[in-house]
Amino acid sequence: MSYFAAALVALLAAESLMAAGWGFPNAPIGAPATLLLVHLVVLGWLSLLLCGALFQFVPVLVAKPLYSARLPLPALILLLGGIIALLSGFLGLNGALTAKLPFFPLASVLLAAGFGLVLWNLGCTLWRARPLGLPARFVVVGLLGLAATVAIGITFALVLAGDTTTPTALRLFADGLPIHIIAGLGGWLSLTAMGVSYRLLAMFMLAPEPDRRSTRAVLQLGAWALGVAVLGGTTAILVRRGAALVFSAAGVLGLLTVVLYARDIVHLYQARKRRVLELNSRMAAAAVGSLLVAALLMVVLGSMGTLGRDAGAVVFLVVFGWLSGLGLAKLYKIVPFLTWLECYGPVLGKAPTPRVQDLVAEQRAGKWFGLYFLAVWAGTVALFLDSAWAFRAAAALLLVGTAGIVLQLVRARRLADVPASARFPGGSVRPPLVLSLTRSH
Ligand code: HEM
Numbered sequence: 001m002s003y004f005a006a007a008l009v010a011l012l013a014a015e016s017l018m019a020a021g022w023g024f025p026n027a028p029i030g031a032p033a034t035l036l037l038v039h040l041v042v043l044g045w046l047s048l049l050l051c052g053a054l055f056q057f058v059p060v061l062v063a064k065p066l067y068s069a070r071l072p073l074p075a076l077i078l079l080l081g082g083i084i085a086l087l088s089g090f091l092g093l094n095g096a097l098t099a100k101l102p103f104f105p106l107a108s109v110l111l112a113a114g115f116g117l118v119l120w121n122l123g124c125t126l127w128r129a130r131p132l133g134l135p136a137r138f139v140v141v142g143l144l145g146l147a148a149t150v151a152i153g154i155t156f157a158l159v160l161a162g163d164t165t166t167p168t169a170l171r172l173f174a175d176g177l178p179i180h181i182i183a184g185l186g187g188w189l190s191l192t193a194m195g196v197s198y199r200l201l202a203m204f205m206l207a208p209e210p211d212r213r214s215t216r217a218v219l220q221l222g223a224w225a226l227g228v229a230v231l232g233g234t235t236a237i238l239v240r241r242g243a244a245l246v247f248s249a250a251g252v253l254g255l256l257t258v259v260l261y262a263r264d265i266v267h268l269y270q271a272r273k274r275r276v277l278e279l280n281s282r283m284a285a286a287a288v289g290s291l292l293v294a295a296l297l298m299v300v301l302g303s304m305g306t307l308g309r310d311a312g313a314v315v316f317l318v319v320f321g322w323l324s325g326l327g328l329a330k331l332y333k334i335v336p337f338l339t340w341l342e343c344y345g346p347v348l349g350k351a352p353t354p355r356v357q358d359l360v361a362e363q364r365a366g367k368w369f370g371l372y373f374l375a376v377w378a379g380t381v382a383l384f385l386d387s388a389w390a391f392r393a394a395a396a397l398l399l400v401g402t403a404g405i406v407l408q409l410v411r412a413r414r415l416a417d418v419p420a421s422a423r424f425p426g427g428s429v430r431p432p433l434v435l436s437l438t439r440s441h
Contacts, residue, residue: 001338001413003052003076004331005434008406010044010083011324015402018395024312025388032094036087041319043083043111046189047146049327051075051118053334054139057196058122061136062129067121075117082110089157104161108154115150119143134215138195141223145187148230152180171237178247179233185315186254187226189323190291194218194261197284197326201265204333205272205281218260225253251298258295262288279362283329283369290321290376313383320376320398328372328405336360336412342431343415343424351425354418360408361417368404375401 379394
């Protein structure tokens with residue numbers, strides 16, 4: 001729960017900055033202000049959200065306890081320190097921060113240590129649970145993507161700080177940005193989210209998991225796309241030939257991954273036993289739809305030769321429509337579920353308890369989710385039209401929508417929507433707001 005709270009604060013902060021006109025499209029795409037905004041979202045929001053979710057979810061996936069229940073807290077502290085240092089480093093590039101601390105080296109050490117603990121803890125949990133099922137293997141590939149992203153990010157940070165001048169690091173800095181982005185957005189964030197979504201959607205919609213052959217194909221294509229981009233891309237950059245070809249091949253593999261994944265998810269929705277969809281499942285469909293549209297846009301723009309110009313709009317749709325949309329939709333189920341477990345677990349079978357769905361007010365939350373997705377799509381159109389003011393207006397709506405969703409999560413955590421008479425039967429536990437008392441074993 002602390003990971004989720006920190007992540008949501010980062011998301012609200014990033015959206016406030018966008019609404020205030022910070023970063024792209026008011027500043028160039030590679031400007032320090034944009035770099036700060038991008039990493040506030042991808043590290044502060046998405047990576048913390050995913051780490052928190054994996055600590056909770058990997059033990060469920062492999063039916064074994066987490067290797068260490070103690071490491072997530074020091075990892076969170078290191079990650080928060082590292083993220084603050086990295087953002088300060090970007091501010092320093094802008095000249096906006098004059099303190100002369102070595103922010104980039106500091107960020108490198110803290111982020112390597114924080115993500116190192118995450119990888120170690122989840123890695124040991126998965127290793128002990130071999131042979132792994134399909135969703136868990138998605139997580140393994142995602143974690144490899146995380147390792148690659150962090151390694152390349154640290155190389156960039158040390159080059160920016162002037163702390164490394166080896167020819168390999170300089171070449172990677174000059175041409176390696178696509179590898180960093182593909183490994184981060186595609187490998188770490190998207191493949192992990194896909195793996196988790198197969199299991200969560202099947203669980204929440206009472207659907208059989210889709211045909212294993214097609215899911216295995218999604219995993220293999222995704223893993224190949226990541227491998228070709230990271231290993232092939234690094235080699236091509238270092239030998240100075242073939243990089244465009246390698247990235248195009250990774251792009252085609254990535255596209256096939258998305259199309260097959262979307263087909264699997266459609267099948268999941270069709271095969272479900274729960275006829276009336278809960279809000280979290282309806283919103284997850286909007287997120288997967290955004291991913292599919294982003295993939296199609298990449299094909300169309302790529303064939304028109306304008307992908308470079310419109311990359312900002314496509315990345316925005318991937319980050320806010322697909323990854324953040326799915327994240328918020330699933331939080332809207334996970335937070336009430338964990339809270340229910342924490343509060344009523346001790347009295348199950350001993351006293352009448354509310355259902356998990358009694359902790360949420362879907363009609364009210366539906367309006368905020370609707371506003372959120374409309375704002376994402378409007379923001380994407382604004383970026384295509386190159387309209388900075390329309391983008392700021394969309395970002396302001398995005399902020400309002402997200403704040404509304406966060407408020408619903410806080411209400412669920414406080415059990416505010418459960419009728420007072422049923423709220424706390426004798427022996428139940430009143431859950432604190434940001435600390436989860438649920439233990440994984
Ligand atoms: C989920 C993980 C990550 C993702 C998705 C990600 C994504 C990105 C993106 C999209 C850019 C380009 C932004 C732009 O041009 O405006 C970028 C650049 C950069 N990233 Fe990351 N990043 C991640 C993690 C990290 C980490 C852990 C570090 C450092 C420890 C880092 C350091 C950098 C640096 C220094 C640049 C600037 C490179 C340059 O000036 O060309 N990133 N990243």
